[in-house]
Amino acid sequence: MDRALKALGAAHEGSVGVLLADGSEPGPVYFDVGSGPYVPSSTKWHVYDGRYGRPRAAVLRGSCSCGWRGAAEYPLDWTALPADKPLYEVDVDLSGPIADYEAHLSVIREGAAPLPAELTDLLTDLVRVLNGLAVEEPLVALKALADLRYVIAQVGPEAAYELGGHDVPLKVVATALGTSEAAARTYLNDYLHP
Structure with a gap:
């Protein structure tokens, strides 16, 4: 990933x-x-x-x-x-x-696809807390990151398959992610073929 x-x-x-x-x-x-x-x-x-x-x-x-x-x-x-x-x-x-x-x-x-304000706030808080934990309690930070990887591994493929099921063009995916089509293809393939 x-x-x-x-x-x-x-x-x-x-x-x-x-x-x-x-x-x-x-x-x-x-x-x-x-x-x-x-x-x-x-x-x-x-x-x-x-x-x-x-x-x-x-x-x-x-x-x-x-x-x-x-x-x-x-x-x-x-x-x-x-x-x-x-x-x-x-x-x-x-x-x-x-x-x-x-x-x-x-x-x-x-x-790029706008994130809901609630999700943006949640991610901002998460980054702040994880940065603090990395210094104060690095084992807790690593455990939290391991849990996040698990969540990503569960939700990522589901979202990627939904895009494929709806025949969303790669150009639309790339624009929504704010990246190139080649990078978007790599990103989706990493979820679809881990």
């Missing part, structure tokens, strides 16, 4: 994306660390600084692992940026791309 929950969350991981001067989105930058089977790479915005033969970013924009890209572009003024320093050491304003990504997340959250 933990794998499925990670997939749900990973469907909307945000980052600051880049475009090159020709308007293309570059692939990962690979780092030469000598011989060996593993070649590290990165797609973080700051590696596109034009140094050591790397591509040089022309603009920044919001980006999400679901494939969404922000429409707003934030140009990098290379006349004001030092050519001899890595971008992560320079004061670059990332507030625009980050705000765009957060707006994207708001749209995703608004489309």
